[in-house]
Amino acid sequence: MADFDAIVVGSGMSGGWAAKELSERGLKVLVIERGNEIVPERDYKDLTPPWERPNLNRVPEDEAEKDYAIQSKGATYAFGEITKQYWVKDSDHPYENAEGADFEWLRGYHTAGRSIMWSRLSWRLGPNDFEANAKDGHGVDWPVRYEDIAPWYEHAEKFAGVVGQKEGIPHLPDGVFQPPFEMTPAEKHLREKVQEAFPTRNVIHGRAAHLTDPTDEQLELGRGQCQVRNQCHEGCSFKAYFSSLHATLPAAERTGNCTIVHDKIVHSVEYDEETKRVTAVNTIDQNTNEKKRFTAKIIFLNASTVGSTMILLQSKSDAFPTGLANRSDQVGRNLMDHVSGAYASGTLDMFHDVKTYGRRPTGIYVPPFANTTEFDKPHLRGYGYQGYSTPVIDRRAALKGIGQEFKDRNKDKPTPWNVGLYAFGEVLPYPDNRVTQHPTKKDKWGLPLAQFHGGMRENEIAILKEARKEAIKMLEVAGCKDIVAPEIDPTRLGNRIHEMGTARMGRDPSTSVLNGWNQAHDIDNLFITDGSFMTSSAAQNPSLTYMAFSARAANYAADLFEQGKL
Amino acid sequence: MSIDRRKFLVAAIVAVGGATALSSCSEPEAIIIPTDDVESGLRFYTEDEYKLLNRFADILIPETSSVGAIRAGVPSYMDGLMADWASDATRLRHRAFLSELSNQLQGLAKRDFLKVSQENALQTIKDFDELAFAEPKNFSDYIGFKDLLATVYSTTELGAEATGWSYAPPGYWDPNVPKDYS
Structure with a gap:
């Protein structure tokens, strides 16, 4: 008997959507967040006036250099004394660039992930974007077309609120x-x-995910109208821009079907060769190092593009010796921004x-x-x-x-x-723009460091x-x-904070990781709906596309679950 | 440090030998420079550096119909900023800059800048500012210093009220506000 119907790894932009849709469909859902809990009423400091922010809201130079050497330079738009809590300490979360690579990995580990600090621009991809790879031969063809995803864009826009x-x-x-x-x-x-x-x-x-005329549903979730302060990267006490923390996670929790745990780093996903299904995730507590295993019938990876990729690469088995769902050898490749x-x-x-x-x-x-x-x-x-x-x-x-x-x-x-x-x-999908496991270096939890290859x-x-x-x-x-x-x-690859593509969807299992439903070709009950599924990057900011595909995949999984197929 | 706890000494400009006398030979014996006093003692600046900072800030952003840099607490904020935010490298550079600024102003004033009259000090800084902006590449630290003082000023509660741009209160968007509307 599994602990949960579904586990969602990650509570950010896409994880929140997966949790909401699955919970609303009646599945018992566990959301596993590797970072600490953020409670807006307690932790947001956006209402702090300038004169009460220490040192012009600047992080002391020595601290910035010691602990935030990469985040402080790459995310200048949102890095300050009252927002440093939203960015990882590079000193705790190192990564490596291979020779010639200059990837910049900008991230935050906490409830809602980067959906707190994002720039909120919300564009649909166009029909041409889903055909681009097929036309010029770079990457593989998307297994879906605009018409497949259009209703889900609408679904996401109505709930999130987009001006x-x-x-x-x-x-x-x-x-x-x-x-x-x-x-x-x-x-x-x-x-x-x-x-x-x-x-x-x-x-x-x-077109940005702000509320200028909130719907009843948005108001019921405690969200209010945008107050036009442009301090959104500090969190918003009015919950007027879309974030998992303001919208999807509360919606999931109000169903009574969703449990959220924090501080649990997922280091691997278990695969059962007999049933050909994933069965459990293994976690390490980021503070105590306590190990814990959670089981479920369906697993959604939403740990961010690189995060989910590393989990796949860390989940080796006899059936998948190079990493879970990696028979195509595409896991980690085609890294875009x-x-x-x-x-x-x-x-x-x-x-x-x-x-x-x-x-x-x-x-x-x-x-x-x-x-x-x-x-x-x-x-x-x-x-x-x-x-x-x-x-x-x-x-x-x-x-x-x-x-x-x-x-x-x-x-x-x-x-x-x-x-x-x-x-x-x-940015085109180049197979050798990729992330791999560093052969020797590990983080403080004993997990291999991400090593990046390639660039613009x-x-x-x-x-x-x-x-x-x-x-x-x-x-x-x-x-x-x-x-x-x-x-x-x-800009360096990664600097736009739109990394994507490392578990791409495609039509052919030999050249792609996921099918058109964000479902692993090789494993029916494994879904990945963060940016890693993207087959091409288009030029538009991608979050709305992650939302739409996440909602679509979650409802597809719920359909299969109801039919007893998962 | 909060504004109400800050000890503020009102400037006492000593007029000697006529208001227009700007030459060094007509300087008063003692000049009282408005000072943003730090009750718990300076944490970064030396006393001389702090006097220079106060004098410069007071002339750059004087008390007029709106609050000036001293009453807004700019110098004491700067002392805290250098003590709590700046790295050793930044502190060294800032200290070297103040030393150079002191030398430059002394050269222009033809005597100790801290001892010249308010009028003479104002003219000296004005001349120096003209010089700096004529060749901004050679005076990037000075321009950065001005920028920092103005940023600190606008960040203080009184300065924010006076400048109206560092604080974004909850509100609305209107891209067509008549220019003279306030």
């Missing part, structure tokens, strides 16, 4: 949206001029009579156009731009002056507008070069002056 506006762009499909944050006059101007000069390009509202490092900004000397109020937690977006509506590009795939505009404010040391003149410049004083476009490009390549560099050039063109047609566009500086 946006319907645009009718085929390659960036519309969804179920709450009202968007209005564009600034400068952004409206940019949209008009760009769409005039480039008829197949768009400048649209950011997105690539940035190309941007342009400029000044729009107009709209002097207005300024903004509030801190909008998202901006604008230029959806991909390269190889979707514009062709003959010197690269494969494409890129989108995350953008913004803000009244230029002469603050701090930006300009000379002392006394009253300097004080005036530090006031919230609008002048011309600054407009910026930052590229996010697709020619196509990613070509994308950035083009993105820089096209960003300049768009700012120019909008009439921007003083355009600044530094030479490209490609």
